[in-house]
Amino acid sequence: xxxxxxxxxxxxxxxxxxxxxxxxxxxxxxxxxxxxxxxxxxxxxxxxxxxxxxxxxxxxxxxxxxxxxxxxxxxxxxxxxxxxxxxxxxxxxxxxxxxxxxxxxxxxxxxxxxxxxxxxxxxxxxxxxxxxxxxxxxxxxxxxxxxxxxxxxxxxxxxxxxxxxxxxxxxxxxxxxxxxxxxxxxxxxxxxxxxxxxxxxxxxxxxxxxxxxxxxxxxxxxxxxxxxxxxxxxxxxxxxxxxxxxxxxxxxxxxxxxxxxxxxxxxxxxxxxxxxxxxxxxxxxxxxxxxxxxxxxxxxxxxxxxxxxxxxxxxxxxxxxxxxxxxxxxxxxxxxxxxxxxxxxxxxxxxxxxxxxxxxxxxxxxxxxxxxxxxxxxxxxxxxxxxxxxxxxxxxxxxxxxxxxxxxxxxxxxxxxxxxxxxxxxxxx
Numbered sequence: 001x002x003x004x005x006x007x008x009x010x011x012x013x014x015x016x017x018x019x020x021x022x023x024x025x026x027x028x029x030x031x032x033x034x035x036x037x038x039x040x041x042x043x044x045x046x047x048x049x050x051x052x053x054x055x056x057x058x059x060x061x062x063x064x065x066x067x068x069x070x071x072x073x074x075x076x077x078x079x080x081x082x083x084x085x086x087x088x089x090x091x092x093x094x095x096x097x098x099x100x101x102x103x104x105x106x107x108x109x110x111x112x113x114x115x116x117x118x119x120x121x122x123x124x125x126x127x128x129x130x131x132x133x134x135x136x137x138x139x140x141x142x143x144x145x146x147x148x149x150x151x152x153x154x155x156x157x158x159x160x161x162x163x164x165x166x167x168x169x170x171x172x173x174x175x176x177x178x179x180x181x182x183x184x185x186x187x188x189x190x191x192x193x194x195x196x197x198x199x200x201x202x203x204x205x206x207x208x209x210x211x212x213x214x215x216x217x218x219x220x221x222x223x224x225x226x227x228x229x230x231x232x233x234x235x236x237x238x239x240x241x242x243x244x245x246x247x248x249x250x251x252x253x254x255x256x257x258x259x260x261x262x263x264x265x266x267x268x269x270x271x272x273x274x275x276x277x278x279x280x281x282x283x284x285x286x287x288x289x290x291x292x293x294x295x296x297x298x299x300x301x302x303x304x305x306x307x308x309x310x311x312x313x314x315x316x317x318x319x320x321x322x323x324x325x326x327x328x329x330x331x332x333x334x335x336x337x338x339x340x341x342x343x344x345x346x347x348x349x350x351x352x353x354x355x356x357x358x359x360x361x362x363x364x365x366x367x368x369x370x371x372x373x374x375x376x377x378x379x380x381x382x383x384x385x386x387x388x389x390x391x392x393x394x395x396x397x398x399x400x401x402x403x404x405x406x407x408x409x410x411x412x413x414x415x416x417x418x419x420x421x422x423x424x425x426x427x428x429x
Contacts, residue, residue, distance in 0.1 A: 004308060016335040026308055027307075028300060028304040030073060036406055041286055048085070053088045055091075061264075064285070065266050065268040066285075067269070067276070068287060068289060068290075070269075074267050074288050077288065089227050091227055092230045093124075093230075096120045096234045098234065098240050099239035103116060103185060104192070106241060110256055115178060115181055119175070130226065136220060137171060140209050145177065151198050155190070161177070210260065218230055230262060230263060231264070232265070233264075246269050257282070258282050274394070304331065305320060305324075328403055330403075337416075341354040341357075344357040359416050363419070363423060366401050366416075375426060400414055401413065
């Protein structure tokens with residue numbers, strides 16, 4: 001992606017589904033503008049000194065959930081964290097983006113994610129040219145290979161997973177076997193269910209073998225002064241499956257996360273925020289709220305916008321200020337406003353009319369599918385009455401109709417709706 005210097009460059013420059021890290025020219029540092037959040041908290045949970053980046057080993061594996069609206073910049077923050085940790089010998093980091101992999105996001109299970117984690121671990125070792133000895137690989141390989149034989153015996157030959165020969169057991173052969181398994185998880189439903197059933201029925205054994213495999217790798221990495229420990233960063237849960245799928249994997253099957261004895265940072269979809277109490281029995285939680293808009297943060301958003309789009313492509317400063325207002329403290333939503341305004345623009349410039357047309361289009365779409373219970377909740381928020389968490393609140397947050405700030409303590413109606421007269425009339429009825 002390049003900065004837009006011509007009007008027809010805008011669409012590519014604001015591609016909001018392409019996560020970036022701090023090394024990208026478009027990166028803007030929003031540190032300090034999210035009330036209740038400080039990246040130092042993550043480092044402290046990981047037993048890393050935020051200033052010196054020196055660290056001590058953690059005696060018990062940590063599970064850390066990071067919750068926030070989709071589009072707040074969690075992925076960018078986690079990529080930055082990964083890059084900074086990679087400059088140390090504290091952790092060998094493995095980044096897993098569930099939405100960017102070849103899994104069936106509309107039909108996904110906990111087993112699928114564990115197999116993805118395993119694949120990403122092996123791939124990261126390969127990418128860094130770390131040659132794990134055969135003695136560390138063979139026990140897990142043989143156990144895993146037996147499960148594949150079980151799967152193949154219960155499926156049609158056309159759907160079977162090709163088994164490697166025993167002659168050359170190494171990291172590559174294990175990677176090949178795991179990748180083939182993951183590939184089948186995006187295939188037919190019957191094959192998926194067979195794979196899941198075999199691993200779930202032996203999950204205690206699977207987690208034991210997986211933990212032994214991880215322990216052997218950790219020992220090898222520490223012995224060779226590569227890292228003291230391992231850290232899995234699992235991102236993208238809000239982009240997969242349905243609400244029920246996400247709740248099943250992250251909440252109802254949370255005990256399975258405990259069985260995997262590895263350090264993990266996991267993004268928690270905003271609609272599951274009310275379930276944090278259940279997770280705190282075995283995990284830590286940090287909220288990653290939207291950016292609170294004030295004069296200083298608005299100036300930072302202007303920097304964010306002008307890094308991507310030449311100032312000449314905006315009719316005046318008021319246009320940019322309106323975009324920031326409707327973006328509501330979300331980097332992604334700010335880019336979406338610009339993208340929509342580009343489509344709506346009658347001339348080859350972003351002007352107030354294109355922003356107004358965007359606001360009408362988005363707010364009418366949001367308003368169209370509200371039900372009576374959701375409207376009652378919105379009326380309370382509009383009147384600034386106290387509102388308890390409910391399924392309606394969860395749905396409204398997923399739709400970005402209700403937004404959370406200040407570590408989840410403050411709920412507001414999306415400002416793009418508050419400029420819709422029909423919506424305001426609905427709340428006043």
